[in-house]
Amino acid sequence: MSRPNILFVMFDQLAALSLAAYGHPLVKTPNFDRLAARGTLFENAYCAAPLCSPSRFGMLTGLLPSRIGAFDNASELPSSVPTFLHILRQAGYRTCLSGKMDFTGADQLHGYEERLTTDLSPSDLGWTPDWDHPGKVEPWYHTLQSVAEAGPCDYSLSLQYDEEATFKARAWLHEQAGARDNRPFMLTLSVMHPHDPYQAPRRFWDLYDEAAIDMPAVPRRRAAQRGPAERRMHALYDRDEIPISDTQVRRARHAYYGMISYCDDLLGRLLDTLQALNKLDDTIVIVTSDHGDMLGERGLWYKMTFFDRAIRVPLIVAGPGILGGRRVSPPVSHLDLMSTFAEMSGVPLDGLAQDGRSLWPTLTRGVQPMGEVRAEYMGEGYQYPTFMLRRGDRKIVCSTDDGVSLFDLAADPRELNDLALTSQHAEELARLTSEIAATWDADALRQQVLASQRRRRLVHAALVTGKVAPWDFEPRQDAASAYYRNYGVDLPDPDAALRLPRKAMS
Structure with a gap:
């Protein structure tokens, strides 16, 4: 069988x-x-970090973000670090990105052969946190303004971007189907929704009755009752500066649900395009997200914490050779994707270090994954690295300044009962804490983060002084070959190459 598209x-x-x-x-x-x-759904999939860029870079490389210096949203992904795009491209795939991937720095491809849009977020070092001054509130920090202003939306920057990225991805699929390049493709569509601000396109807002929208299962707690993560997030983006009513919480959740239905519509457009091109049956479709959203649970929003709502992501895989109608319970990680693509494409990793394990045996033969994932956070709002280990149903979260928390997710899926506070789990806690210490050197890593932040702040201050040379990706377009431009000058009919059904040859 020929290799599947992706x-x-x-x-x-x-x-x-x-x-x-x-x-x-x-x-x-x-x-x-x-x-x-029709595919395999991983019930407990996790990102490598509950923040956009570190999560994406870990996913692309199969490495914990700290191993490649991807500490925060202003970190570079080193060009010399292989990604699964390099692996697939080496295997003969045509690799293309439409949409965002939060690349910072001069390399805006990292193994993608083509890129159809610019990015949405800055490509410079401006969003570098400052652990030297942890109390400083940066202008690019989240606030609760997006919750206060939640509601239906007729047009927005995010909507414009996602429509452009999706349109160009679909157009690329049509062009690829008629191209002489017969390599299998690996097309990535990466969009902004359902990221805040919580503004749902009106058609999708109207799918839901606001009175039926569920409120947070775990309400916001008073200051004296909050745990370390809740206090930390309050200091980062809340601080009681923008009071939020129950009505606003409900509207934000309503908007988020509408935004997810909009995402579902974007996915449907791509699947319909593959179907129209007779490509659906020979294309493996993978759907995921970079991280989750607390969505008001515990009074928290956005990400940047290790509660499951923030760090657990969808991961659904369907297509040729993939077992259908299957749900996999043991925990897996974005870090597993690099090894998965390598095994799928037959490209050996040749001793390259990896923090993940291939899911290909799970997807094709039903082999159960090991059920262990690791994650970390070194971005804004913190002063020390924070680490997470989930093994089976147990999850431990550990940091120098916030201490240790331990949860049994089978018995306590809302993470309300911290087993670290009870003496009967002392032995288990000591064993897991020791394991985390053997994986990460927290003090040494903190010094690396501080040094990286200082370097990047200096470089950014210099590069925005005088004449600025942006790193932003600028898509190339050859207007002379678009549509009917210059048709008739020894060029084939451009419509015949794209029209569906195909034009009959005379």
Whole structure:
């Protein structure tokens, strides 16, 4: 059998726990649901860091972000670090990106052969945190303004970007189908939704009755009752500066659900395009997100914490050779994708260090994954690295300044009962804490983070002084070859190459 095409669809800030396929009773996602029914759904998939860039860079490389200096949203992904795009391209795939990937620095491709759009976020070092001055509030920090202003939306920057990225991805699929280049493709569509601000396109807002929108299962707690993570997030983006009412919480959740239904619509457009091109049956479709969203649970929003709503992501795979109608319970990680693509494409990693394990045996033969994942956070709002280990149903979160928390996710899925506070789990806690210490040197890593931040702040200050030479990716377009431009000058009919059904040859 010829090698399958790959369609990789990535959403931003889409929590697995907000999808119908993961048990949510309200959210309407028929395309996600159909994809899950004909493929394999990983019930407990995790990102490598609950923040955009570190998560994406870990996913692309199979390495914990700290191993490549990807500490925060202003970190570079070193050009010399292989990604799964390099692996697939070496295997003969035509690799293309439409949409965002949060690349910082001069390299805006990292193994992609083509890129159809510019990015959405800055490509410079301006969003570098400052652990030297942890109390400083940067202008680019989140606030609760997006919660206060939540509602339906007729047009927005995010909507414009996602429509452009999706349109160009679909156009590329049509062009690829008629091209002389007969390599299999690996197309990535990566969009902004359902990332805040919580503004749902009106058509998708109207799918939901606001009175039926569920409120957070775990309400916001008083200051004296908050745990370390809640206090930390309050200091980062809340600080009681923008009071939020129950009505605003409900509207933000309403908007988020509408935004997810919009994401489902984007996914459906791509699947319809593959179907129209007779490519769906020979294309592996992978859907995921870079991280989740707390969505008001515990009074928290966005990400940057290790509660499951923030760090657990959807991961659904369907296509030729993939087992259908299957749900996999043991925990897996984005870090597993690099090894998975390597095994799928037959490109040996040749001793390259990896922090993940191939999921290909799980996807094709039903082999159960090992059930262990690691994650970390070194971005804004913190002063020390924070680490997470999940093994089976146990999850431990550990940092120098916040201490240790231990949860049994089978018995306590809302993470309300911290087993670290009880003496009966002292032995288990000591064993897991020792394991974390053997994986990460927290003090040494903190010094690396501080040194990296200082370097990047200096470089950024210099590069925005005088004449600025941006790193932003600028898509190339050859207007002379677009549409009917110059048709008739020894060029074939451009419409005949794209029209469906295909024009009959005379």
